[in-house]
Amino acid sequence: MTTANYDAMSLDELRRYVLSHREDIVAFQAYVDRSKAAGRMISIDLNDNHWEETLTEQIQQSTSVEGELE
Template sequence: MTLVNYQAMTLKELRRYVLTHREDISAFHAYIDRSKSEGRMITINPNDENWEEQIQQAIIQDGDE
């Protein structure tokens, strides 16, 4: 089995890798950890009446990058 260096990948490359290697749980964890550390993860409060708008804004911002 080939060892993959997740740290050498950009976040975009790592995302692509995770999507094509869905069985690689270590890659998934690396992606989530890196996304959190780079401020790419969002949290919502379902009790907030504007939660849908927050998600839409996050999607728009993600598409701009």
């Protein structure tokens, strides 16, 4: 079995790899770690009474930033 070099992949390449190799848990964890480091992960606090509004704001910010990168 060939081992993929996750570090050599861009974050988008790693995402595509993970989607086509769903059984590769190490690749998934690498994707999650790198996504968090890049600020591309959105998280919610269910104890926050306004979590839905916060989530909507985070999604809007995320999509506006991604649109600027393209």
